[in-house]
Amino acid sequence: MSLIAALLVLAGAPVSAAPGVSTSLAEAAHALEAGRVEQARLMIGAAVAEGAAGDRLDRLLADLALARGEDSEAFAAYQLLLKRNPSDPQLFERAGIAALRSDQPEWATILLDKAVAAPAAGWRAWNARGSLADRSGDWALADRCYAAAVRLAPERMEPLNNRGWSLLLRGRPAEAISWLEHAAALAPEQQRxxxxxELARTAAAADLPSRRPGEADEAYAARLNDAGVVADRNGQRDRARAAFARAIEARPDYYLRAANNLARLGPPPP
Structure with a gap:
């Protein structure tokens, strides 16, 4: 049973909503916004048990699914909400992010274009639209999107990190370093x-990532694969091949993603 379905049947047949349900939902929304996902889940469950129902609950359930990484479920829930609220920019934003995360770029483009067209578009909408622009190589659009996101939320690490990654994809690692250093200063605990x-620094030095002390095979292989992707996008085919080959060697169970990338490059020229 899905999370949304489980919460909806948590209390059996709903009773009349208790007077404090509206407050409970507001507190759950605040917990979600603050990143306290498990606390929000418990609070929403309690509100359902008290008889909560309707559009506000449905939005919270969709937001909870998105926060938990249940992106396909969140996208389906936002689609239903958009049928009832067809001009809500916040729903465009969140549905677009769910579509992007669940690898539905066509839907993501439609929804996020509507989200950023709204006068009060938030940083998350601009940041997600920038990620889409990176995928298609529309660097001018990516620049506009990340600039808007950073302007709206200068204290958030996500647009800074994405801006740095965008510059890496364009073969500008030296420029990427300052953006990523700023992001790392804001969120030193974020391994990504x-x-x-590190990838930007090694790319600027025309080197490949070194294994960290105690680093697991899977983590090291993933970093090498990322280095290969960046090198490939920058036309550095030999360096890309070396990175993918080393990623395969680093993971004894055969790193399929790197193997596919290496096969796509083909053999080096004679």
């Missing part, structure tokens, strides 16, 4: 940002 920063 640290990995991207």
């Amino acid at each position: 940002i640290s990995d991207n920063l």
